[in-house]
Amino acid sequence: MEQNNNNHLAEPVARLIDEFNKLPGIGPKSAQRLTYHLVRMPAEQAQALAEAILSVKNRITSCSECQNITEHNPCSICSDVKRDHTRICVVEEPLDVLALERTHAYKGMYHVLHGVISPMNAIGPDDLKLRELVSRLKGGVVTELILAINPTLEGEATATYIQRLFAPLGIQLSRLARGLPAGSDLEYADLITLTRAIEGRQKI
Amino acid sequence: MPQAHLYRSEAVILKQMSLGEADRILTLFTPLYGKVRAVAKGVRKPTSRMSGSVEPLTRANMLLSKGKDLDVVSQAEPIDVYMAVRGDLEKTSTSFYMAELIDAFTIEQSENRSLYRHLVNSLETLCDLKNDGLGNIREFILLRASYESGLLNMTGYRPQIHRCIECGLVPQGSVSFSASGGGLICQRCRNKQTVTRPLSVGALKMLNLLEEGGFAFLKKQPFQEDISLEVESLLRQYIWYLLERNLKSTSFMDSVRRGVSMDRFEYTGQ
Numbered sequence: 001m002e003q004n005n006n007n008h009l010a011e012p013v014a015r016l017i018d019e020f021n022k023l024p025g026i027g028p029k030s031a032q033r034l035t036y037h038l039v040r041m042p043a044e045q046a047q048a049l050a051e052a053i054l055s056v057k058n059r060i061t062s063c064s065e066c067q068n069i070t071e072h073n074p075c076s077i078c079s080d081v082k083r084d085h086t087r088i089c090v091v092e093e094p095l096d097v098l099a100l101e102r103t104h105a106y107k108g109m110y111h112v113l114h115g116v117i118s119p120m121n122a123i124g125p126d127d128l129k130l131r132e133l134v135s136r137l138k139g140g141v142v143t144e145l146i147l148a149i150n151p152t153l154e155g156e157a158t159a160t161y162i163q164r165l166f167a168p169l170g171i172q173l174s175r176l177a178r179g180l181p182a183g184s185d186l187e188y189a190d191l192i193t194l195t196r197a198i199e200g201r202q203k204i
Numbered sequence: 205m206p207q208a209h210l211y212r213s214e215a216v217i218l219k220q221m222s223l224g225e226a227d228r229i230l231t232l233f234t235p236l237y238g239k240v241r242a243v244a245k246g247v248r249k250p251t252s253r254m255s256g257s258v259e260p261l262t263r264a265n266m267l268l269s270k271g272k273d274l275d276v277v278s279q280a281e282p283i284d285v286y287m288a289v290r291g292d293l294e295k296t297s298t299s300f301y302m303a304e305l306i307d308a309f310t311i312e313q314s315e316n317r318s319l320y321r322h323l324v325n326s327l328e329t330l331c332d333l334k335n336d337g338l339g340n341i342r343e344f345i346l347l348r349a350s351y352e353s354g355l356l357n358m359t360g361y362r363p364q365i366h367r368c369i370e371c372g373l374v375p376q377g378s379v380s381f382s383a384s385g386g387g388l389i390c391q392r393c394r395n396k397q398t399v400t401r402p403l404s405v406g407a408l409k410m411l412n413l414l415e416e417g418g419f420a421f422l423k424k425q426p427f428q429e430d431i432s433l434e435v436e437s438l439l440r441q442y443i444w445y446l447l448e449r450n451l452k453s454t455s456f457m458d459s460v461r462r463g464v465s466m467d468r469f470e471y472t473g474q
Contacts, residue, residue: 025224119300119453120219120260120307126468134469153260157296164293164464181250190256191285 013039065136067112067129069094077110084108088136089146090162092116092155100148108146111136116149116158125161133162137169144172151178151196209270210278213237216263216323218303222248229274230258232266233306233323238314242268242275257282261289261299263324284324288331293464294344295330297457302326302351304453305443309359319358326351329419341461345432346422352439353414361446363387365411370396379403381438383445399445406431407438 009017013035020031038046062068063075070076077083077097087108091097097110113128136142147162149155163173178196180189189197215232218239223229226248232240247255257264257280267279289295306323310316326347333343356362364387368375375390382389382397388408389397410431413422444450 117456119297119456120304121221122452124456124459131469134466138466153290153296156290157293157300160291160293160296161460161464165466165469168466184251188253190253191282192256192259192287192290195285195287 066097066110067114067132068097068110082107085141086143087146088133088142088144089148090133091148092150092158096148106146108144109142113149113158116152116154117161118154128158130162130165134165137166137171142171144174147173147175149175151176151192210267211270212265212267213240214263214283214320215240215266216303216320216327217258217260218307220244220258220260226252228258230277231307233310233320235317235320236315237312238316239307239310239312240268240275241312242266242277243271244277244280254280256285259285261286261303261327263327284328286327286331289327292335293460294335295333297453297460298330298344298348299327300453301348301451301457302330304451305352305355308447308451309355309361316358319355322351322354322358326354326419342427342429342432343423345436346427347419349410349432349435349439350414350419350422352443353411354418356439356442357415361386362415363411363442365408365415368393379408381442383442386442401438401441403438404431404434407434410435411438 016035016038017028017031020026020034021028026034038049059071060069061071061073063070063073063078065074065078068075068077072079084107088111089100089106089108090111090113091100092113092115094112097112100106100110111129111133113130113133115123115128117123117125117128137145145162145166147159149159159175166173177200178193179200180186180193180197186194213232213234213236215234218231218233220231221229223243226246228244228247230242230244232242234240244254244258246252247258249255254277256262258277262282263284263286265281265283266277268275269278286299289299302323306319310319329347333347335344353362363381367373367388368379368390369382369385369387370389370393373390375388378391380389380391380394380400381387381403382400384399385397388403389400394400406428410425410427413425414435440454
């Protein structure tokens, strides 16, 4: 149907609209707007965008150690000798590494699972980067594993699974504390968070 | 702008899916409106007041507004978050299975109060089960069987286990179960159905007891383990036949049951 409407469009324009339309969260209208914005854009800016898209596909690989997305293998974190190689922080997605790095509070290694166990979406333990984590831990260097997985039902199932998986190794396992977000209001806190916050209260 | 149509309902959140920047699409199960798909806005931000109330497998009082395609969650107040399920692999995997069954067997806008009650009761029983790691598999199997049996009953798929589905007579001697026919089949009629499986006397008795009472009643009955395993596999085959697909949550449930071990993650030379 959309194709018919695009009949009177120049072929390159129609093609770009089509390509934008395939991206998540972009419908036909946004695709058209983005395309016409690009048509009016200076050539060098469009060139830079095209090159950026290509280099993302051509120059990016996944780090053989932490499975994070990187340009050089091993990635800058894994190859940094100043960081603590005895600790691994397990996260769901590459963006979680960025969020934790922004805190400057952690100087160890990472491991990106690229997902969580989600039976409702047919994602099981075999679909995560657990095999790589097993071989890293078997190296014997790592003494602590920090599970920084989202505190959702799926995340908790994944964390419990990992905990049970590595219990025989006898390394120190910990999870991020759960509590109240900064600047929030106690009366609006939900049951799960409040329960965990009381359980994990700290001595002052 | 027309007034948004608001309605109130209790609901159990069956599953969720991320949408856009910070929203989630929830699949809710409600007593009056059956399955409802609704958007919860902004709940992926840590400061969202609603995020803890719209987690999967939470029972909550909700205020929803009717949307053109999807409804929108406007407020949510949790009633029960089934804390004992969270962080327990056996319970979590069973609860995923319970939710997926409801999702598969129900449709939107179809009232089913008894099924809602059944789900809530079963989740509460699941919370109370003692899980000592390995020793208590029996109760998990019985709870799942009574959940499946109740659900089949309430959605109109109760198997016929008193008479032969072909000749209508009370079967004498050995019997089989036919998933395609939806019930018992006597020895004489067996070749009229293509897919049948032999049914032991003990398993038939257990199927009868499943119809009679819930989990509390079942728990007191002295079942042999092989009988409950037979019934488990029979019900699973029957459900598979009805849905014409495997449930996704069963593979995780089975892998937890087989035990979590590093061996399966070893590199095998490749």
